[in-house]
Amino acid sequence: MGNQLRNELGPGALAIKTVDQYFDPKNILSTVVDSVRHPEEVKALTKFAADHKNACIFKLVAVVAPAETRFSRLKARYVLVFQLPRE
Numbered sequence: 001m002g003n004q005l006r007n008e009l010g011p012g013a014l015a016i017k018t019v020d021q022y023f024d025p026k027n028i029l030s031t032v033v034d035s036v037r038h039p040e041e042v043k044a045l046t047k048f049a050a051d052h053k054n055a056c057i058f059k060l061v062a063v064v065a066p067a068e069t070r071f072s073r074l075k076a077r078y079v080l081v082f083q084l085p086r087e
Helices: 002-009 013-022 039-051 067-082
Strands: none
Touching (some): 013 039
16 A cells, blocks of 8 residues: 555655644644655655644654564564464
8 A cells, every 4th residue: 555655646655644644733742653664755754844843843763673673573563464374
């Protein structure tokens, strides 16, 4: 679905959809966006924050993990989402 949205709306599409869905200037909340995958998503979030200076601050945090850990998490997520039997 993410790739389809990027193909239709451009590489920053998921970030734009996220802020459209969750941002409410009358009800400011702390929100964490997980797994930003494309530099254009960072640009879209940065632009959104700049356009809404009084209501939005954007901070990018990188979490680094070894390849084995990332693979293990991905595998666990895949099993959980699709209810596949574990080996």
